[in-house]
Amino acid sequence: MANYRIGRINEEMKREISDIIRNDVKDPRVTAMVSVTRVDVTRDQKYAKVYVSIYGKNKSKEETFEALKNSEGFIRREVGHRIKLRNTPEIIMKLDDTIEYGMHIDSILHKIKENEKHDNE
Template sequence: MANYRSGRINEEMKKEVSNIIQNKIKDPRLSAMVSVTGVDVTKDLSYAKVYVSIFGSETSKEQSLEALKSSVGFIRKEVGKKVKLRCTPKIIIELDESIEKGMHIDKILDEIKENKKHDN
C-alpha cells in the first residue's frame, strides 16, 4: 500500500514540477529545453529529488541548471499550492544524463555494426 501511494505522489509531483518549469518560470537563463524525467520523494515527504534532462549546448545546459536551482523556492511554493500534502517537500534539482548516455551507447553499437559489415 505504501509503495502505491509513494508512486502516486512521485508521479503527481513530476507532473506539477514539469508544468511549473514549462509555464511559470520566467527566467531568461532557462533557454534550453528542459524535461523532468523523474521525481523521488522520501518516505517522510521531507525531500523530493527532481531529475531533469536538459537539451541544448553545454553553456545553455549550465545556465538552465543554474536557473532551475535558483528557482527551487518558487517551485516548492507552487507545488504546495497544487499538491495537497501535509508538508511540501524541499526540492533538490539533479541533472539526469541517462538519455545522453543511451545515445552514446547507441552510437558505439552503430560503429561496431559498421565495422562488422566492413570486415565481412
C-alpha cells in the same frame, strides 16, 4: 500500501513540476529544453529529488541548470498550491544524464554495426 502512495505522489509531483518548468518559470537563463525524468520523494515527504535532463549545448545546459537550482523555492511554492499534501517537500534538483549516456552507447553500437558491415563486404 505506503509504497503505492509514494509512487503516486512521485508521479503527480513529476507531472506538476514539469508543467511548472515549462509554463511558469520565467528565468531567461532557461533556454535549453528541460525534461523531468524522475522524482523521488522521501518517505517522510520532507524532500523531493527532482532529476532533470537538459538538452542543449554545454554552456546553455549549465545556465539552465543553475536557473532551475535558483528557482527551487518558487517551484516548491507552486507545487504546494497545486498538490494538497500535509507538507510540501523541499525540492532538490539533480542533473540526470542517462538519456545522453544512452544516446552515446547507441552511437557506439551503430559504429560497431557499420564496421562489421564494411568488414563483411
